[in-house]
Amino acid sequence: MHSYKLLTFIGLSVLIAACGTTTKSNFSIKTNSETNIISNAETLSIELLNPNNRDFDSIQLTLDTKKINTSVDLSAMPLGEKLIKAKVFYDDKFEVVLKKVIVVNSFSPKIYTYEIVNTYPHDITSYTQGLEFHKGELYESTGQYGESKLRKLDYKNGAVLKNIQLSNAYFGEGLSVLNDKIYQLTWKEGRGLVYDVNSFEQIETFNYGQSKEGWGLCNDGQKFYKSDGSEYLWFLNPKTLAEEGSLQAYTNKGKLTNLNELEWVDGKIYANRYQKNGVAIINPQNGAIEAVIDFKALKSKVTKHQGLDVLNGMAYNPKTKTLFVTGKRWDKLFEVKIIEN
Numbered sequence: 001m002h003s004y005k006l007l008t009f010i011g012l013s014v015l016i017a018a019c020g021t022t023t024k025s026n027f028s029i030k031t032n033s034e035t036n037i038i039s040n041a042e043t044l045s046i047e048l049l050n051p052n053n054r055d056f057d058s059i060q061l062t063l064d065t066k067k068i069n070t071s072v073d074l075s076a077m078p079l080g081e082k083l084i085k086a087k088v089f090y091d092d093k094f095e096v097v098l099k100k101v102i103v104v105n106s107f108s109p110k111i112y113t114y115e116i117v118n119t120y121p122h123d124i125t126s127y128t129q130g131l132e133f134h135k136g137e138l139y140e141s142t143g144q145y146g147e148s149k150l151r152k153l154d155y156k157n158g159a160v161l162k163n164i165q166l167s168n169a170y171f172g173e174g175l176s177v178l179n180d181k182i183y184q185l186t187w188k189e190g191r192g193l194v195y196d197v198n199s200f201e202q203i204e205t206f207n208y209g210q211s212k213e214g215w216g217l218c219n220d221g222q223k224f225y226k227s228d229g230s231e232y233l234w235f236l237n238p239k240t241l242a243e244e245g246s247l248q249a250y251t252n253k254g255k256l257t258n259l260n261e262l263e264w265v266d267g268k269i270y271a272n273r274y275q276k277n278g279v280a281i282i283n284p285q286n287g288a289i290e291a292v293i294d295f296k297a298l299k300s301k302v303t304k305h306q307g308l309d310v311l312n313g314m315a316y317n318p319k320t321k322t323l324f325v326t327g328k329r330w331d332k333l334f335e336v337k338i339i340e341n
Contacts, residue, residue, distance in 0.1 A: 080248025
């Protein structure tokens with residue numbers, strides 16, 4: 001089988017544009033990865049296949065809209081699915097050829113463990129979606145239609161210091177606090193809610209962009225990171241709350257989906273995976289899953305009841321350098337110290 005036929009067989013997608021007409025492709029793209037999956041420790045080599053020996057004037061190569069040469073160092077490249085585009089000029093017209101490649105991390109995630117430092121009471125009726133510390137105070141967002149709330153808690157005794165009920169039309173999701181404002185996501189409503197951190201008065205709303213749903217939210221002091229249940233983390237402008245880019249979360253084998261509750265911890269993004277017992281530690285520069293923490297044993301330490309649900313809710317306390325972890329309708333909040341093995 002000829003090489004260009006093999007490339008077509010494995011799923012080469014070709015878009016031809018030549019003077020507004022569609023014709024049979026003269027060219028295709030070949031890379032140094034037969035599976036189209038390549039590590040960020042490697043160099044991507046690109047070759048234009050020209051089985052018909054067609055004369056052409058020039059070629060323009062891009063990788064996700066960035067101009068490239070036929071050799072690309074991937075070490076600083078964000079991970080995930082990429083699109084190679086070759087624009088080939090000939091006879092006063094051009095042909096566009098596309099090929100997808102997937103860039104994965106060069107090493108497998110490390111496995112971290114934890115030590116329970118303290119255990120505190122937690123409202124067993126709270127369907128916890130987001131937790132975050134701000135100036136030593138703990139804030140919580142809860143979900144379910146007709147039950148969603150925004151709360152300020154005294155985590156040591158479980159007392160609710162402030163509480164507002166969301167409209168029955170909203171399913172509350174993750175939250176984050178920045179510049180004395182609380183930002184709370186809703187699930188399928190395509191809208192985020194903004195409150196004054198002191199009064200809990202709702203002061204504005206914002207709409208989502210390409211991310212159709214709201215799951216988790218955190219910030220690094222400069223911008224927000226938002227999850228939508230996929231492998232994507234979206235960057236939100238802290239002033240306009242518009243989406244201004246994204247990352248894809250990948251291991252050395254492939255993408256990590258169902259990213260849910262997010263927490264910013266010492267320069268990394270901690271992401272709880274929905275319906276899983278673990279937390280992924282993500283490099284915010286390239287989306288690499290650098291480590292995972294297995295919290296499976298925590299669920300066995302909470303009261304069993306009919307409404308008990310999955311692990312969800314993380315808050316990092318920078319004063320104690322510990323992580324606070326709970327779940328949906330859990331009656332306990334665990335303060336843990338992460339141990340890097």
